[in-house]
């Protein structure tokens with residue numbers, strides 16, 4: 325009886341085995357193709373470096389009059405008369421009189437109000453989309469505090485000369501833009517020619 329069953333199975337296998345094998349092979353092939361296709365699919369718009377997302381971000385001017393004394397440089401070295409060395413400057417410095425109002429470039433939330441010996445009084449403004457605007461070399465008088473929500477144009481500080489590493493440049497605003505913790509060129513979002 326048992327032997328009979330086995331030989332019946334063997335004869336079935338001989339008859340249909342090829343088709344079963346072909347079916348399994350096809351299933352494996354389709355699975356592999358699907359996996360590869362899914363993995364190589366283009367990233368959705370949650371990619372923070374998607375240029376289209378950033379193109380719509382437009383800052384208003386941080387100062388009424390913008391007088392750039394040191395521009396952003398990612399690789400080109402600029403001479404620092406304070407430190408007496410050549411270095412990159414991943415920020416824009418705007419000269420202005422002591423006490424000149426400094427404004428929020430976008431709506432956002434104040435996430436940090438600190439003092440740092442190197443960069444002076446600092447205000448950090450979170451404007452969403454992983455972007456933080458850093459204002460440095462401000463005066464001791466800071467009209468905002470951590471947690472405040474501000475709108476474009478709100479005065480968030482006053483120009484001074486508190487950044488010790490840039491003290492020879494005189495009173496100025498040192499403006500940085502962080503995108504996902506990386507310093508990026510503020511010129512990408514500022515239209516200074518318009519001002």
Ligand SMILES: [Zn+2]
Nearest residue numbers: 415417490498
């Ligand atoms: Zn600077």
